[in-house]
Amino acid sequence: MKLSARIMLISLSALTFAALSGSAAAETEWQKQHPRRAEVNHRLDHQDKRINRERKEGEINKQQARELHQQDRAIRQQERADARQNHGHITKQEQKTLNQEENTVSKEIGK
Numbered sequence: 001m002k003l004s005a006r007i008m009l010i011s012l013s014a015l016t017f018a019a020l021s022g023s024a025a026a027e028t029e030w031q032k033q034h035p036r037r038a039e040v041n042h043r044l045d046h047q048d049k050r051i052n053r054e055r056k057e058g059e060i061n062k063q064q065a066r067e068l069h070q071q072d073r074a075i076r077q078q079e080r081a082d083a084r085q086n087h088g089h090i091t092k093q094e095q096k097t098l099n100q101e102e103n104t105v106s107k108e109i110g111k
Helices: 003-025 029-033 035-056 062-084 092-108
Strands: none
Touching: 029 035, 035 062, 035 092, 062 092
């Protein structure tokens, strides 16, 4: 391998490593300590944005958006209640149940 190609490969590898390290550092301490809750809440945040986008684009009406947001709020409340029962964490089974509930709401968005 030529020297210039080797230098380019090393530089590219270093940049990739730096980019990946930066995104890992962006993870908060709370997310590190509560990965299941972080995943559930990330999905809820994403669904909230999808509901708002669908409402803005006219795919769903105001009442539908309100009901979808209400369902998501109920899921978030359940996630918090589950966590209170387990010292701030949720179990794998609780995460699975919450994800199934999120899947149901997700299918209703943009029908």
